[in-house]
Amino acid sequence: MALEGGCYCGALRYEAGGESMFKAQCHCRECCYITGGSPNVFMAMPAADFSYTKGSPKAFSRTDLENPVTREFCADCGTHIVTKTPNVPGAVMLKVGSLDDPSVYGTPQMAIFTCDKQSFQTVPEGVPEHERVPG
Ligand SMILES: [Zn+2]
Ligand SMILES: [Zn+2]
Known part of the structure; x- marks a missing residue:
């Protein structure tokens, strides 16, 4: 069953099909800006099964990096x-806070980029921590 979600104002809606490939929370400095301070909690979903059903996102990638990520958000x-x-x-x-029902996420399998972890950010008990990314 496809997961559904959207942005806070409703201009964007999406469907994410398939199975999650992994679930993590990221503590990197970049994500800290994006979330406003919390770890960035996400699940990797197959790109081929993800689509916007309403609206188009604004996309941002840094121009000063060789292989920048692209972040898509509501304009x-x-x-x-x-x-x-x-x-x-x-x-x-996929950022799990945008799901219609974020509780389907459960628990992350790992915490990544804990090299940038702030003292006010916490990792759930029993979740393995990686300074960067495993493997
Ligand atoms: Zn919006
Ligand atoms: Zn990050």
Whole structure:
């Protein structure tokens, strides 16, 4: 069953089909800006099964990096929906706060980029921490 979600104002709606490839929370400095301070909690979903059913996102990638990620968000309300990374071309990193029912997420399998973790950010008990990304 496809997961459905959208942005805070409703201008963007999406469907994400297929099975999640992995679930993580990211503590990197970049995500800290995007979330406003919390870890960025996301699930990797197959890119081929992800589509916007309403509206089109604004996309941003840094021009000063060689292989920047692309972050897609609502141009009206600023809600971030997905990140696309050149390192994992077959997936979109779906931000679980945008799901209609975020509780389907459960628990992340790992915490990544804890090298940038702030003292006010926490990792759920039992979730493995990686300074960067495993493997
Ligand atoms: Zn919006
Ligand atoms: Zn990050």
